[in-house]
Amino acid sequence: MRASDTAYQRLKDDIIQWHLEPGTLLGEIETAQRLGVSRTPVREALSRLTAEGLVATGSGRTAMVALVSTADVMQLFEYREALETQAARLAAGRRDTAVFEGLRERFLEGPGADHKPQAERPYFLADKLDEAIDAAIGNPYLVGALRDLRGHLARYRRNAHTNPVRLEQATREHLLIVEAILAGNATLAAQATAVHLHQSLQNILSTVPALQREPEPTVAAV
Amino acid sequence: MRASDTAYQRLKDDIIQWHLEPGTLLGEIETAQRLGVSRTPVREALSRLTAEGLVATGSGRTAMVALVSTADVMQLFEYREALETQAARLAAGRRDTAVFEGLRERFLEGPGADHKPQAERPYFLADKLDEAIDAAIGNPYLVGALRDLRGHLARYRRNAHTNPVRLEQATREHLLIVEAILAGNATLAAQATAVHLHQSLQNILSTVPALQREPEPTVAAV
DNA sequence: ACTGCCGGTTTTGTATACAACTGCGGCACT
DNA sequence: AGTGCCGCAGTTGTATACAAAACCGGCAGT
Secondary structure, three states: HHHHHHHHHHHHHHHHOOOOOOEEEEHHHHHHHHHOHHHHHHHHHHHHHHHHHHHHHHHOOEEEEOOOHHHHHHHHHHHHHHHHHHHHHHHHHHHHHHHHOOOOOOHHHOOOOOOOOOHHHHHHHHHHHHHHHHHHHHHHHHHHHHHHHHHHHHHHHHHHHHHHHHHOOOOOHHHHHHHHHHHHHHHHHHEEEEEEHHHHHHHHOOOOOOOOOOOOOOOOOO | OOHHHHHHHHHHHHHHOOOOOOOOEEHHHHHHHHHHHOOOHHHHHHHHEEEOOEEEEEHHHOOOOOOOHHHHHHHHHHHHHHHHHHHHHHHHOOHHHHHHHHHHHHHHHOOOOOOOOOOHHHHHHHHHHHHHHHHHHHHHHHHHHHHHHHHHHHHHHHOOOOOOHHHHHHHHHHHHHHHHHHHHOHHHHHHHHHHHHHHHHHHHHHOOOOOOEEEEOOOOOO
């Protein structure tokens, strides 16, 4: 494996798992030494992460881990809504019914049916749904954008982990999306997705009580 | 200005203006010599263009100008629909009425009113509309995605240039979008945008008669 | 004649040396 | 005391040397 790929993966993982906190400065020399490679592959890794939006470059080209904020997550979800409602709409028109039949049954099954720890199961199924939708739409532009988006979302997952009530609700929302896609109902699939995203955002915002009352998604309060 | 920035700009312009045709191989050494810089900035430029999707990397990491095809433009427009309908929807809720009033009047004015050659005027106004929408939504995720998208669209513009009837029709469609945004009617703004995109796609496809009958946007026939 | 291996050539990948720039601290001047 | 300039330290930007890997051709063996 190439050094630039490992550098990219390690940096991305560190950012997503909050080992590198938002705002952390990523000097090329320092990062290169930390990862045990030279500046060249670090540069490439930072370049890719900057394109994805996980790293931001301030004045003078200093790279730092992108900040998070209530305004940011709201903007992220506006973007997410654009992509995922379209994805659901298209998937409803092109899905392989066998695949979504399988998904539907797994969502209906009781916990533990597929040898997964119960706590991880909702995330596991959600990932499978994402994969199935990606495969169904088969549009590299859209799928690529969705992949980058998921990197950002993973950073906020940490905040939303803790609520079992929400987890069960999310599973029901996912099931509805699967059923709409299975029925070939594009409009319902898109709207069920929009509902799910709304609830999901509310849940994330509720984990940051101090900031959730921000009235309007104003321009980024970096 | 930095060498990597000029390399990026020159490559991007060359690709958009078809000086570099789709499929052209972009060897690092050759490109570096052509642009009069070393491989390092060329690498960064190619990296950025690859992230944008204007350059694709085949097996063995060889870079080449991304291909175009009927399937590709259809996929691009699915992605575009996701982004631009959401952009119009949000803009209707947040627009500065003065800005869109100004736009509306310019769309209604006769040709030549703003010292532009008549042929360029529709493109000029369309760009202004894009800028106004970007400013209104103020969402870096969405605006960034729209910017990259426009690079791709510019490549297809060349095919659509020639039809004055379509140009006039497009201007009317734009006017409707402006008026919907101005009225704060998010739903109408999104739907008017969808209509415009549909017509625009039809127009592009009609310029490639041999391929337009392709029944379904199947997986990219590279 | 075809297939698979092997070596050379050319490419990309990485490391590093050097140049240019940025930001900061201290100093002098007002 | 405040402000602006200057120089230094540390950073990023670029070029280039070298390493590794992929691609192509020819050759030999079947």
